Amino acid sequence: MELLTxxxxxxxxxxxxxxxxxxADYDALDEVDDFHAWLERQSGRLTAPGARLGPPDLAAVRDLRGHVAATLEAVRQATPPPPGSVAALNEALRGAPAYPCMEARGAVLARGSRRDGTPLTRLLTELAEAALALLTDPNVGKVRGCEAPDCRMLFLPAHPRRRWCSPDLCGNRVRVARYYQRHKST
Structure with a gap:
């Protein structure tokens, strides 16, 4: 399945x-190939793990996703986030912090950034940093759930009238269903 990104x-x-x-429910973190396809779609926003992650690694990513989801839902509801989720996110943030380094590019020195740790630890830290950026953004309260029946996707609307995760997928499905309901009795 192609998830929206x-x-x-x-x-x-x-x-x-x-x-x-x-x-049917679908989880891109159940199968290694689906997860790696999701990682590929995130290229440019995540550094490549450097090694193929396996099923045990997916469990750690699913766990982190659960903490992000629980904390996000609390923030959306303006309630205190679960302390265990905050602690888990903080632990992931400490796992492989970025540090500045000098990189030689021919005769030119440039400022770079590196992380130490296993591929999984680096990935979890990057995902936790992304969660930190979202959860502390003043616009986090604008995160919405898709209004299409049975869709559980979340989105941050660029326009206040946006109602669906994707106008082409869920929006079109809702419009077709409405059209069908209006015209089935004629």
Whole structure:
């Protein structure tokens, strides 16, 4: 399944769980190939893990996703976030902090950034940093759930009238259903 991407990275992580139009649940973090396809779609926002992550690694990413989702929901509801989720996110943030380094590019020195740690630790830290950026952004209260029936995707609307995660997918499905309801009795 092709998941929507393009929202803030933390929302894209939460949106790795979806409900298909058939009503079946889908989780891009259940299968290694689906997860790596999701990582590929995030290129430019995440550094490549450097190694293929396996099923045990997916459990750690699913766990982090759960903490991001729980904290995001608390923030959206203006309630205190679960202390365990805040602690888990802080632990991930400490896992592989970025540090500045000097890089030689021919005869020119440039400022770079590196992280130490395993591929999984680096990935979890980057995802936790994305969650920190979203959860502390003043616009986090504007995060909405898609209004299409059975869709659980979240999005940060650029326009206040946006109602669906995707106008082409969910928006079109809702419009077609409305059209069908109006015209089925004629």
């Amino acid at each position: 393009g929202e803030p990275l933390a929302l894209d992580l939460v949106n790795t769980r979806a409900r298909l139009p058939s009503g």
